[in-house]
Amino acid sequence: MTDTINPTPSNFIRTIIDEDNATGKYAGRVQTRFPPEPNGYLHIGHAKSINLNYGLARDYNGQFNLRFDDTNPEKEEQEYIDAIMEDVRWLGADWDGRLFHASDYFEQLYAWAEQLITTGQAYVDDLSAEEIREHRGTLTEPGRNSPYRDRTIEENLDLFRRMRAGEFAEGSRVLRAKIDMASNFITLRDPVMYRILHAPHPRTGNAWHIYPTYDWAHGQSDSIEGITHSICTLEFENNRRLYDWFQEALGIRRTQQIEFARLNLTYTVMSKRKMIRLVHGGYVDGWDDPRFWTLRGLRRRGYTPEIIRAFTDGIGVSKANSTVDYHVLENAARDVLNLSTPRVMAVLEPLKVVIENYPKNKDEFFDVPYYKQDKTRTESRQLPFGREIYIERDDFMEVPAKGFNRLAPETEVRLMSAYYIACTGVVKDSVGRIVELRAVYDPATRGGTSTDGRKVKGTLHWVSAEHAIPAEVRLYDRLFKEEDPEKDVVDFIDNLNPDSLRVVDALVEPSLASAQPGDSFQFVRDGYFCVDPDTEGDRLVFNRTVSLRDSWAKGQ
Known part of the structure; x- marks a missing residue:
């Protein structure tokens, strides 16, 4: 087995395998398996097991089996079987034709x-x-x-x-x-x-x-397939004695079971029964809801196999049960996406700005790099600019608070990669809501740089009013409002977060017109976003993968 993915960090299971190989216990052979029951969709906890088992086989030049423990036909469906195979492949695990079922035996x-x-x-x-x-x-x-x-x-x-x-x-x-x-x-x-x-x-x-x-099928299936290291979660620790008893009583090939701590993640429930309730009760929009921690939901939200591998490698493998903070998963997403995603401009809460001294009917274009975070990449796009633009509504305050370094009356800011502008007026509707700003620009600051050395504190992202593309942006947050959804409540449903989804009508730069489902971008200053499969024709839909910072951990 070969793979370009870097070997995963050492852990106590690798130490056991090293010792087995040193003593010739299995003649240097390593064979692992992932044995899901086809009665539901895979979640982030399964990903830890898949990456562990596949990583062991890969790094020791061994073999990895995918085996469905299909012993309960009342709860099993072909839909789940197909989805599990697709998700395992998506994670990058290759069973090389070794697809088995307990029903084979x-x-x-x-x-x-x-x-x-x-x-x-x-x-x-x-x-x-x-x-x-x-x-x-x-x-x-x-x-x-x-x-x-x-x-x-x-x-x-x-x-x-x-x-x-x-x-x-x-x-x-x-x-x-x-x-x-x-x-x-x-x-x-x-x-x-x-x-x-x-x-x-x-x-x-x-x-x-x-x-x-x-319990009867599991250990015997491992024996039939020649599994050398049967990696299970801690809840099967006591069952090991039973599996050993069965194999010894039958006089068949013995397998070695090693237990590790399952993944527990804050703001989630990992029980398949509870997850089914969330789906069937309509609390989430199906198994691929981006608020869900299923692999389908995470993928739709913009999480990649690289992110999930970085997360599971980062939390490591131990024998002690613990709960991982959700922000560790989000930080893994930020670390991976920061290196790989193009930077683009999108305005989620648009506020129009008319630059009164900019020539009417004039457009100009700025060559703006996609990957400012990676100087080795030279890809760029032509960003249009005109007399009317949109900025984020919260980038303006009529009476600025202390420390507010963005646009306010009689203050000057930089429009990213464009010009310096200063606010000269505010237009309000009949109820006093600000609907438009008036401003002037300094032609000598083209590209966002002053020729006279003056400095401004604020830099704003923007889109051209004439060229911007409308988009639906779905701002997802955690499904539960408490770290432990089952603590201090009779029903975990009571801890659902009412603000787990907010939908806004945004404007995005025209380079995103060709974006395809699954494409990821960093919206400057707003976070990382992924094109949703609902995108069709001229309708662009984006899901927020993760914000640029952990607002929950900072108390929002």
Whole structure:
């Protein structure tokens, strides 16, 4: 496996792999996998796992598998499968044709289940799901054996085969491993291996009436595929004992599970159930809503694979659970976009300025570079200028506050790359709202530089009134108003941020007429913006990816 992406920083998992390679544990082989359940869309937490697993395989010249753990047909859809594959590719992870499904192994898993029955290590149980929970015990009390635990091997085999044939109702029977109901580890208290579901499967159709549980399918699938390092999040730490028990009982190839801390991010909820509620309840506009932390939503907002890799590499990999501040993700976006995006001018809250001493019916053009932040790049555009322009409404104050260094009556400012202007008058409507400014310019300051050495404190961005293009700009903010949306509320929905979206009718410079969905720009002084897929024909739509500074952290 080869890749041009720089190796990711070292971590405790890489230390383990280095030690394994030094001892020849897997003959120097490294094979990892990303095993999503196809019951929803991927989010930023999944991206951490994908980048970790793919990065390990890439950097150790190993192999990376994509495997769908498709063991619950009631919640799985082809829509999710297709979206997951697209998102993994978008992140830059390449499975090189090694696409697998747990359903590929249904026959083998069934055969192994019969093997455990024949060795007395599995049995068919008639207890209901609620009764099984009651028998399981607690962290301080041992469980109790099921009254069906001592069925004969012959009876268990007969019942299990009839379960497969579809003879029994859903919920009437399960297959359980026979381990130890008094174990200190609840996962070892006779876990369920199969349950009856009369549901069609996206890949196997109606061939099966029983389906393996995640815990039964997971470790065995790793073994079949030859996974050397099974990287899981910490919630599977106790399950490792169960996966090891299954593989040892079956006498199959052992895999090595290593747990790391999952990604928790402020101002989000990572529960798939809660995310589905946000979508189905209409609190967000679908899985690709730019306020969402799904990969679809982040992509639509203007986040790139490079940003997400910078973020996941930056937060590192550890064994201790913690919560990452959302601004760390935003700062990763700023760092990447600052280097890669062209600078353009857009006015989000336009206020008209008439330059009274500028010749009527005259246009001139300024050659303005796109990449002022990168002196090695020479791309530029011709920016038109005329008698009438627009500036940002909040760049003018009729009675300037202390420290206000932008335009005010009788003050002079620089129009970026154009001229110095001074405000000479204010035009108001019938209710006293400012609708227009009058100004004069200094022809000797062409390009925004004074020939007599005088200085001005303020520099404003602007657009030509005649040449500007209208655009819809969507100003997105965080979906929740609290760092922990579930703290001190009965329902996390109560913490939704009512100001998470504001739409403005903006004016942008004419060079953006050819912008395509997915293109990113820095709007000078306003932040980083991405062209939304809603853009069509003459209708330009931009999403704010991130502001130029973290206004939340600074208390706005």
